[in-house]
Amino acid sequence: MRDPGVVTGVAGPAPAADRPRGLAGDAWRDLRRSRTFWIAAVLVALFLVMAAFPALFTPADPRACTLDRQYDGPSGTAFFGYDFQGCDTYARTVYGARNSITVGILATLIAGVIGLVVGLAAGYLGGWADAVLSRVVDVVLGIPFLLGAIVLARRLSQNASDDGVLAVVLTLGLLGWTTAARVVRSSVISAKNQDYVAAARMLGAGPARLMMRHILPNSVAPFIVVLTVLLGANIATEATLSFLGIGLQGDAISWGIAINESGRFVRSAAAPLVWPSVFLALTVLAVIMLGDAIRDAFDPKLR
Amino acid sequence: MTEIRAETDVLPGVDRAAPLLEVTDLHVEFRTRYGVAHAVNGVNFRVSPGETLAILGESGCGKSVTAQAVMGILDSPPGHVTGGEVRYRGLDLLPLPEEQRRRVRANRIAMIFQDALSALNPVYTVGFQLGELFRVHRGMSRRDARKRAVELLDQVQIPLAKARIGDYPHQFSGGMRQRVMIAMALALDPEVLIADEPTTALDVTVQAQIMGLLAEQQRQRNMGLILITHDMGVVADVADRIAVMYAGKVVEEAPVHDIYARPAHPYTRALLESIPRLDHKGGQLNVIRGLPPALDAIPAGCPFHPRCDYAQDACRHDPPPPYAVAPGRTARCHFWREVVGDE
């Protein structure tokens, strides 16, 4: 007879009860069985490889454009046809992955780290630290994004001779961390007031243990959601900055630039707009799915 | 009081000679993606004017769901009433269209809850919320409605009612908020008041005040009162009759004195023996082994049999019917004779 008050989650073939398991182990066991996780992981891996080794995907040179081929249909390895400059749309989409994904991931990482640190400090320390940090968040949030981006990107790219990736990454990172900080702050505040944190403090647990074992695991879920959304937004915003001439410099290739440029000619040819958009959407979707799967795996209640 | 009796009296099917409120074979289930939870499985009871019926049970026994189904405020989905009747003065409320149901609910059957703060709207003053009832349902002018609101707050013994009418719910203490909610429930002179754990969140001294107020209002208005609670002390103090619920069924129903003196169902008996007493220091507490069943896996036969000291083979297969123990007294136990006989 099963114990009626106990929800059978760990039922099934009785697990070896003697070996103690932890949350991470259980989460990994769970992830391995999740279809969402594998689909997302394969997609993410695919795009990462594309970003690292674009030549594996196409023999064509994305910069070999000739106006003779303007709007030509698919031919040979140019599966998606040619755009208004006569460039191979497929090749440009493949080569665009590197800049787009680099900008997306690095900018999101910077924003995530700043947001996490500020949010944790404000939420955990409270008091005047919270008051000061929250005001800083408000101020950064109050900067009109484009204005801030123009100033920052100009300033940052002045002494750089490269293609502007670093400037764009820093700009997006430094302006985009506020939502993450707010979300982390509020979930830390609610987690630190839980009774289990009091129980651990009573046992004599120090701040590091409270943070790593109790507060952080119970407040990262919304943070992960914010990050995955931010990643997509960053890839798209890079396009806007490049369009305004303050993003990627020279003849840089990225999905965002492609979307922006081909948007003007969509009546003549849709493919140069559609395909980079599809790649962008798939990347964002895969990352969001990955985030969801990981978040769910670390929530024992969903098992 | 010379109130204009509301339009429910002319509803076809209302017969003033019929019992005030009668619930027959009520079934409620919750359909979720994890399965079907059978929350209420054939509940019967009846309340007369001036009578207090206590529905007693532990969490998850279906007592609050029963009240919500009677009021017609069940969250649906996932909750569904799958059978039975709820008759107010002979009129079955369950098949009524929502519009008519709402009129009965506003005028005839009222309900108060455990948490007054979430039952009152935080952005309107208490006076406005009370007055609105009179204006909408009684067509009163703003001034008259306000006057009635003050009278009502006076009746529920809120000090300085006239001054407090402009206050917002959060400005009242817990006990005072409960009084405001009682005032709202009484505003349209209901004939039945359902009180769902009305004092559970309150301190004992405040609980005593609120229970006193409820009893007094019931006497003055000759209302039927259904008190839903887990507190056997409160029940002993105010109830006329008790229905004990377990796993969605009324397992025992009896006048209050009989049930405390000689329980006829093993669950009732075990409950009474498991509570510590204020008036003498007893020995070890009696324990009911195990846990109440999950509502999606209620045991076959008598739902209490896995935890019951009297259980025999029959209990595992045959669900006990409500045996008539005495006039006005039933128990769903095959062995009620042994239970009543045991000292």
Added chain:
Amino acid sequence: MSDRADVVLETRGLVKHFRSKVGAVRAVDGVDLHLRRGETLGVVGESGCGKSTLAKLLVGLEKPTAGEIGVRGQNMAALTGGALRRARRHIQMVLQDPYTSLNPRMTVGDIVGEPFAIHPDVVPRRGRLRAVQDLLDTVGLSPDHANRYPHQFSGGQRQRIGIARALALKPEIIVCDEPVSALDVSIQAQVINLLEQLQDEFGLSYVFIAHDLSVVRHISDRVAVMYLGKIVEIGDDREIYEQPTHPYTQALLSAVPVPDPRLRGRRDQIVLSGDVPSPADPPSGCRFRTRCWKAREVCAEQEPALQIRDRSPHPSACHFAEVRDVLHSG
């Protein structure tokens, strides 16, 4: 007073004020009490009386504004760092809400074993699994459940997990803050019996804080009644329940419904008017005087001390203390 050597916990002039917008909230305002070995001291009072703050002070979750907490001849209130962490071993706590007091993302094994991770010298690393399983067994749970998560257990079972965690460091004293008030009646009895059995087995001393006077009577040897941050009456269970001398105790007892319909209308009913005053602005003199039917001028001027009086054989903080049996009269 009996043998001092028997006393395992003692507070002297314990005060905790919280700063707030309306001024200092005097949550605990001068509490002296002691706890003997193997004894259960019940602390009762209504919400806002300071009993939960008292519990937090005793286990070091809050720092007192003033006063001393003596455990094993050390003043806990003055300790910091490692010394405080070591002193905590002697006094542990069972929290009220079994749903929020266990980290939902830790296995039960990790929760019960966390005390060993924080105090690594108590049990060597290799013996910890065994120790956790023993603890689970002690509180009536299957040792095989160590890999499960809290949400897979019922409220009563979760409270057992909380008790196992409190026992891990082999404390002498356990402070129980409303340990059964979130539980159903039939489950309450299981947990109360478990606490009693553990007390016998390990010679534990309990401070048992609750608002349910029946539960407190059942489990306590002595009872302290709190009102607005102060103890107003203290005595053994007979003295408090059969011969209460403070008007507040009497009112409190008379308000508790007794599960016996034969007593209906025959009990001494004292219905207090009004609400508890704000602890940020307590009345002068006796704090209960604003709701007391015995109050006279002296009550506003002079604060009554908690002491044995002519008509009170046990300590009572009322100028007009007098025995009145509210449970059995009528």
